[in-house]
Amino acid sequence: GAGVSQSPSNKVTEKGKDVELRCDPISGHTALYWYRQSLGQGLEFLIYFQGNSAPDKSGLPSDRFSAERTGGSVSTLTIQRTQQEDSAVYLCASSRTRTGGVNIQYFGPGTRLTVL
Amino acid sequence: GNSVTQMEGPVTLSEEAFLTINCTYTATGYPSLFWYVQYPGEGLQLLLKATKADDKGSNKGFEATYRKETTSFHLEKGSVQVSDSAVYFCALHINTGTASKLTFGTGTRLQVTL
Numbered sequence: 551g552a553g554v555s556q557s558p559s560n561k562v563t564e565k566g567k568d569v570e571l572r573c574d575p576i577s578g579h580t581a582l583y584w585y586r587q588s589l590g591q592g593l594e595f596l597i598y599f600q601g602n603s604a605p606d607k608s609g610l611p612s613d614r615f616s617a618e619r620t621g622g623s624v625s626t627l628t629i630q631r632t633q634q635e636d637s638a639v640y641l642c643a644s645s646r647t648r649t650g651g652v653n654i655q656y657f658g659p660g661t662r663l664t665v666l
Numbered sequence: 667g668n669s670v671t672q673m674e675g676p677v678t679l680s681e682e683a684f685l686t687i688n689c690t691y692t693a694t695g696y697p698s699l700f701w702y703v704q705y706p707g708e709g710l711q712l713l714l715k716a717t718k719a720d721d722k723g724s725n726k727g728f729e730a731t732y733r734k735e736t737t738s739f740h741l742e743k744g745s746v747q748v749s750d751s752a753v754y755f756c757a758l759h760i761n762t763g764t765a766s767k768l769t770f771g772t773g774t775r776l777q778v779t780l
Binding site: 581583585592593595598600605606608609641643652653654655656657658659660 | 698702708709710711712715717755759761765766767768769770771772773
């Protein structure tokens with residue numbers, strides 16, 4: 551079956567512009583996660599969705615970052631007024647939600663964001 | 667808070683050598699533990715997992731045992747191949763309902779040569 555897909559695969563933007571990154575999770579996965587992978591910071595959690603709600607937004611680095619999820623499926627991560635330090639690979643993951651079990655997260659290929 | 671510490675890389679080995687990548691963790695609660703692998707130009711893939719103390723996760727010849735007494739989850743392989751060259755990430759997960767995230771180590775790059 552299809553895995554997690556992300557678009558675009560690469561995005562180059564100018565400092566100060568807004569960008570939108572898209573994630574399409576595995577069908578049937580109710581949980582969705584955004585992470586960021588950068589050279590200086592490693593792999594960092596950004597936000598977790600359960601259905602369309604985000605009970606954990608603790609990893610969003612500033613109010614320039616926001617995310618939404620609609621229909622319990624596709625999610626969009628928006629970065630406003632991009633800065634050079636936002637340059638990173640943005641990873642999306644999804645998982646089932648199983649009470650009492652291990653919810654394995656499956657990752658997409660990522661979107662490489664470069665802010666000039 | 668929760669954290670994962672991995673040995674610094676890069677690790678360079680000859681083919682058929684024995685591999686150990688150390689991983690220790692700090693967690694409030696009882697985590698599940700994972701090793702993810704990132705091959706060159708590819709996304710993160712789950713390599714193996716363990717959910718409780720003394721569990722051994724294994725896959726593709728790699729093994730790791732969940733050691734609660736030493737809070738460790740070291741990755742081992744008896745005979746590495748060139749195709750094992752990749753970056754390996756140790757991670758923990760605790761699901762509290764409102765919080766469900768992977769906490770990753772910094773990653774260890776493995777380079778296997780002929």
